[in-house]
Each structure stands twice: as structure tokens, then as C-alpha cells.
Amino acid sequence: MLTNNEASLRTRMRPAKTGKPNSREELIAAAKALFAKNGYDGASVKEIADAAGVNVGLIAYYFGGKLGIFRECLLTDGEKRLAAARRILVAAESEMEFRLRLKLFAEEVLEFHLKDPDVTTMVHRECERGSPEVEDLFRNTYFLVFHTLQVFIESGKEKSLLRHDLDAEIATLFFFSQLIHAVRQDTANSKYFGKTLANAVYRERYISQIVGLFVGGAVNRAKEV
Numbered sequence: 001m002l003t004n005n006e007a008s009l010r011t012r013m014r015p016a017k018t019g020k021p022n023s024r025e026e027l028i029a030a031a032k033a034l035f036a037k038n039g040y041d042g043a044s045v046k047e048i049a050d051a052a053g054v055n056v057g058l059i060a061y062y063f064g065g066k067l068g069i070f071r072e073c074l075l076t077d078g079e080k081r082l083a084a085a086r087r088i089l090v091a092a093e094s095e096m097e098f099r100l101r102l103k104l105f106a107e108e109v110l111e112f113h114l115k116d117p118d119v120t121t122m123v124h125r126e127c128e129r130g131s132p133e134v135e136d137l138f139r140n141t142y143f144l145v146f147h148t149l150q151v152f153i154e155s156g157k158e159k160s161l162l163r164h165d166l167d168a169e170i171a172t173l174f175f176f177s178q179l180i181h182a183v184r185q186d187t188a189n190s191k192y193f194g195k196t197l198a199n200a201v202y203r204e205r206y207i208s209q210i211v212g213l214f215v216g217g218a219v220n221r222a223k224e225v
Helices: 004-013 025-037 045-054 055-064 064-086 095-115 117-129 131-139 144-157 168-185 186-193 200-218
Strands: none
Touching: 025 055, 025 064, 025 117, 045 055, 045 064, 045 186, 055 131, 055 200, 064 095, 064 131, 064 144, 095 117, 095 168, 095 200, 117 131, 117 168, 131 144, 131 186, 144 186, 168 186, 168 200
């Protein structure tokens, strides 16, 4: 059962409706699948165009070439994630609001993965490779998501919601790592333990647990005395 506050936040988070796919969108969808499966070097523009069912010349027309469509796949996703983080992670005025916003942020991160697992695979691979071709893109989108969470945690310290000795950067790394680990291990978790983030009940329980553990350790108990 959603509280009024949570329902209100969710309503503001809903993305605008989009129309039917066009050739550009079909190319992006095909590129994501092939880049995720074969990597940047293992996917050709011809394979992408064939998978999308369009003329190969449209890749140069829309994106300027293979690197252009590769960057577009990541940029579109990164901008959406950053916009969501900035919309959700507004400085909280109470511990309850802090917990709720952190929960909504975690839900959004996992839902991005579930809706577009191919681009998540691309992001993880490029984080490990450190490709200079997309370094600027990562700094201006994905890394800013991390920064937005860090600022949110720092604001909790400033308002005395969280412990003053809490290192906001380490706390951000800790919370993010729980989400990244869950995504990366989801296939193995499903195979060996029968648990998957695709299951809404399990996903809700996982998020509630990590948020509860994080807030429980970070909250400023001295304020309650």
C-alpha cells in the first residue's frame, strides 16, 4: 500500500508517453542488443542495420557512424537516469522523507535495468574498459548520478538527519554497490537461488532491506535523545 507521499512522488516521476518507433529508434534498439552481446568492436554497422531492418546508410545519416550510435545508446540512457536522480533526490526535511526518497531512487535504478538490460551491460563493460571515446559522456551523465546521490546524503548530514561523522562519499559508494551487485548477480541469483529482481515482490523486499540497513546505520540517533 503506497502512502500519500510516495504516491505523489511516483506521479511526478512518470515519463511522458512516446509514439511508435521510427527508423532512428529501431536502429538504437538493435545497436543496444548487439553492443551488449558482442561489444563495440564485435558489432558492425551492417549487422545493426540488418537487425533494425533499415538501410545501413541511415546510421551515418542519423549518427555519423558506429561510434555515434554507440554514444547515443549510452547518452540517451545516461540523461534519463540523471534526470530521474535529480527529480527524486531533493534534500529531505525528515528521516521519513530521506528514507522514502532513497527507496524511490533505488527502485528507479533497478527499473532502468529491467527495462533496458542491454544498455546496463554496455555501461558496466565501459566502466571496466574506461574507453576514452565515451569518458566525457560518463562524466556528464552516469558519474553525475553518483554525485547527485552524494549531495543528497551530504544534505542529510547538514540537516542533522544523518551522523555528522558519516563520510558521504563512502556512504554513496556503499549504497550504489548494493544496487550494482544486485544487477550483476541477478542471473546467477535466479539460477541458483530462485530469486530475481524481475519479481516485484522480491525486488521490493531487496530495496526495503538495503534502505533499512543503510538508514539504520547512517541516521543521527543523537537527535532522537
